[in-house]
Amino acid sequence: MKIKEIKSITDLDRIKRANLINSITGISPANLVGTISNDMKENLSIISSVVHIGSNPPLLGFILRPSKNTRRDTYDNIFETNQFTINHIHSKMITRSHYTSAKFQKHESEFDKCKLTPEYLNKFKAPYVKESYVKIGLDLEDIQLIKSNGCRLIIGKIKHIFMPHNAIHKDGNIQLELLDSVAVNGLYTYYSLNKVAEYSYARLNDPFFKKY
Amino acid sequence: MKIKEIKSITDLDRIKRANLINSITGISPANLVGTISNDMKENLSIISSVVHIGSNPPLLGFILRPSKNTRRDTYDNIFETNQFTINHIHSKMITRSHYTSAKFQKHESEFDKCKLTPEYLNKFKAPYVKESYVKIGLDLEDIQLIKSNGCRLIIGKIKHIFMPHNAIHKDGNIQLELLDSVAVNGLYTYYSLNKVAEYSYARLNDPFFKKY
Numbered sequence: 001m002k003i004k005e006i007k008s009i010t011d012l013d014r015i016k017r018a019n020l021i022n023s024i025t026g027i028s029p030a031n032l033v034g035t036i037s038n039d040m041k042e043n044l045s046i047i048s049s050v051v052h053i054g055s056n057p058p059l060l061g062f063i064l065r066p067s068k069n070t071r072r073d074t075y076d077n078i079f080e081t082n083q084f085t086i087n088h089i090h091s092k093m094i095t096r097s098h099y100t101s102a103k104f105q106k107h108e109s110e111f112d113k114c115k116l117t118p119e120y121l122n123k124f125k126a127p128y129v130k131e132s133y134v135k136i137g138l139d140l141e142d143i144q145l146i147k148s149n150g151c152r153l154i155i156g157k158i159k160h161i162f163m164p165h166n167a168i169h170k171d172g173n174i175q176l177e178l179l180d181s182v183a184v185n186g187l188y189t190y191y192s193l194n195k196v197a198e199y200s201y202a203r204l205n206d207p208f209f210k211k212y
Numbered sequence: 213m214k215i216k217e218i219k220s221i222t223d224l225d226r227i228k229r230a231n232l233i234n235s236i237t238g239i240s241p242a243n244l245v246g247t248i249s250n251d252m253k254e255n256l257s258i259i260s261s262v263v264h265i266g267s268n269p270p271l272l273g274f275i276l277r278p279s280k281n282t283r284r285d286t287y288d289n290i291f292e293t294n295q296f297t298i299n300h301i302h303s304k305m306i307t308r309s310h311y312t313s314a315k316f317q318k319h320e321s322e323f324d325k326c327k328l329t330p331e332y333l334n335k336f337k338a339p340y341v342k343e344s345y346v347k348i349g350l351d352l353e354d355i356q357l358i359k360s361n362g363c364r365l366i367i368g369k370i371k372h373i374f375m376p377h378n379a380i381h382k383d384g385n386i387q388l389e390l391l392d393s394v395a396v397n398g399l400y401t402y403y404s405l406n407k408v409a410e411y412s413y414a415r416l417n418d419p420f421f422k423k424y
Contacts, residue, residue: 191405195401
């Protein structure tokens, strides 16, 4: 492959630059974030920025764009109720999940418009997605303003995990290939996953280092 | 699939909980972060937390664990030089990339120990990975302490992108399947990617919504 610099990234037109920078990180996890407002308006939003923050306490985060000029129902709902859910997208629900990104009115529920089913479990306020195989319920832990561009890092503490127990390896790792979880690159392209390699904790006395 | 709650997550032993919480986000991008210290000690670190922060200015971020009790060469180098690189991992370099996570001494270079090649381009201080097909050079934009657990969100502004130009779609999206970029789940399991669906910006007048 012939590798060359992309000159003048900032000269690209707005859409092309946005797509390039959105996709250049590599693959992202495809998740749906479920929330509800205090007056019981449900919201569902496809989010590709979910990231592991820490294991003890168990913290996950995701990035939300600035809420200055646009309605941000997900942000408002989390701010109001202090709860949200993260739900894995599998291959049979990609289309319905993708279309949650359309600009609906505040009174319209993405669940309803996109034919996904809100599910309430263990008296948790925020709705899970019934169709998902992996559902995580989180309490809001913190909201950090990213000063560089006004985005926010939403951090939640995991309170509940619902998933098929047989998809958890005995070492605790979940097995995405058994769960049919999918991935997204940029805003529009979805990928399925094939396991190609598995290792353990990298130690200096591993055979790998003896080869050289 | 029979979906049930995982009871008492916090009762799991430390390793099992760490693996579960590390893998529960879904898939992550597999990248190598390249840095150098002021006294020219190179460092290379596999990072699965790279996330898109914004497109204009073009900002990417990643999470680093607390540096309290452990040497964190990546953090120290970025703090010293204000530069770092992000390099996609492809299928032929998974093993070498995985082993950069072994605990080397400060004077040892992961490039050397893991048989990857530092590459200096356009007078950028931080080393790229010659073997990678997608190489991104970033200036440090900000370091945000995550108060919840002492981790840090390192934010960089993209200055240079080197990659095969024919892997960029005309809309600006990069095509991961042409680049052989791989993904990681948790700390130990690597996946290749198959494109399964492609959409465009979701509009309310799309045929999808007329089906119902």
